Amino acid sequence: MTSTGAEKVDQTLRAVLVDVLGLSADEVGKFDEGTELFGAIPELDSMAVAGLLTEIEERLGIWIDDDEFEAEMLETYGNLLVFSRDKALQ
Amino acid sequence: MSPPEPRYREYAWRDGREWMLELGPENGPRLLILPPLLEELNRSRKLLTDMMRDLAVAGILSVLPDLLGTGESLQTIDATDWEDWRDAMTSLVQEQQFSGIFSLRGGCLLDDCSTVKAMRFAPVAGKNLIRDLIRARGVTDKGFDAVAQKAVFETGPTMLGGYPVPVALARALRDADLPERADVTTGRLESDVPDADFKIDGTPVWRRAEPSGSPEFSRALANKIVDWLA
Numbered sequence: 001m002t003s004t005g006a007e008k009v010d011q012t013l014r015a016v017l018v019d020v021l022g023l024s025a026d027e028v029g030k031f032d033e034g035t036e037l038f039g040a041i042p043e044l045d046s047m048a049v050a051g052l053l054t055e056i057e058e059r060l061g062i063w064i065d066d067d068e069f070e071a072e073m074l075e076t077y078g079n080l081l082v083f084s085r086d087k088a089l090q
Numbered sequence: 091m092s093p094p095e096p097r098y099r100e101y102a103w104r105d106g107r108e109w110m111l112e113l114g115p116e117n118g119p120r121l122l123i124l125p126p127l128l129e130e131l132n133r134s135r136k137l138l139t140d141m142m143r144d145l146a147v148a149g150i151l152s153v154l155p156d157l158l159g160t161g162e163s164l165q166t167i168d169a170t171d172w173e174d175w176r177d178a179m180t181s182l183v184q185e186q187q188f189s190g191i192f193s194l195r196g197g198c199l200l201d202d203c204s205t206v207k208a209m210r211f212a213p214v215a216g217k218n219l220i221r222d223l224i225r226a227r228g229v230t231d232k233g234f235d236a237v238a239q240k241a242v243f244e245t246g247p248t249m250l251g252g253y254p255v256p257v258a259l260a261r262a263l264r265d266a267d268l269p270e271r272a273d274v275t276t277g278r279l280e281s282d283v284p285d286a287d288f289k290i291d292g293t294p295v296w297r298r299a300e301p302s303g304s305p306e307f308s309r310a311l312a313n314k315i316v317d318w319l320a
Contacts, residue, residue: 019281020297038229043299047129047251050226051297054218058283066239071229 009060009085013077016055021048033078038071049074062087094146101155101185103178109162110182113142114151119189119319121145121152122204124179124197127219127263129226129251130296131160134194136303137295137311144312150319152192155182160253167253172262179203190319192311195219195296202269209318211277211311212294216266223250277314288314 014028021043038044044052057064064087073083094114100107123142126134142152158174159167165174183191183204191208193201198213224242227250228234242248243264246257255263278286279294292307 015281019279019293022293022298022300022302045299046226046230047133047222048297048299049229050222051294053225054222055281055294055297059281061283066225066228066236069225069228074229 005089006085009088010081012059013056013081013084016052016059020052020055031077033076033081035077036075037077037080038074044074056084060084060088094143101178101182103158103174103181106158106165108156108158108164108178110153110155111139111142112151112153113139114146115149116151118146118149118151120187121150121315121319122183122186122188122191123152123154124191124193124200124203125154125157125161126194126296127157127196127199128160128223128253128255130195130219131157132252133298133301134296135161136301137308138194140303140305140308141312141315144309145315148312148316150316153182153186153188155179167259168247168256171256171258172266175200176203190315192315196263198268199266200269201274202271205272207273207275207318208271209275209277209315210268211290212279212282212296213268213276215268216263220250220260220263223255226251275318277311290314 017023017028018025023043038049053064073079097112099110099112101110123138125131125138138154142154145152156163158165158178159170179200180203188204188206190206191201191204193208194211195214196219198210199216201208201210224239242260243257246260247254275287277288277290278284280289280291290307290310292310293304295304
């Protein structure tokens, strides 16, 4: 895993959160690994989750199988980042 | 200047009648809007009606039909199939003379109902739409496992994004690709990866939980349509 690749995944995820959820770039810029997502952010309803995953797939050029998806990966920003990095940089 | 007056009218299809919203000068060029399908429609309606207001000010009459079983339709979705949507839109374009068709997201799957020029924005294949809906349910419903997901296409109807989607419609949607047609221009969001004839710096309101619209986005779409129809 290169640091530039890892940073690019981080930037892409933050951009997707801004675009899909309509959160401000400032707010998303302050997210850290412990920031809670699903259940903590009102904009993140189930349809938005599906949209979020689709956008992540398209922008990172990855495919998330349904059996790979677990609710835990959306619990925190850190979980989502680790999952996305593993998929994108494997 | 006072805002343009909306008119609720009916269009005929087979034996039935459905509502459509019409906005803009009666003598203006007529634009048919094919809205997104199912839950994405609800999230996009504000964007579309804001766009219609901007179009009306620019002298364009636009028509936003209710697709059967969605919006304010009298028909229920579980009595609706894909051919109903196709037939209804084909009837509408035969009944009225349109100068162009603008379609958004899943609405693009129906834009071969006429041969007039078409503009697609953020088109999506049916299989991606149904996958999003199934995934959205799976996120919150632990019981919606692989067996239940398969049943969407076999036993249904299945609640997806608030609609009890019947089997035939789910299957038809899964198999629906963007129609091959002449005279089509495709737009996408700046953030979209695929190529397009034009891009607009907007937000994917069809994914948003809060249907607040986006005035800059709807205005940019309206401006694009005005140039394209001219």
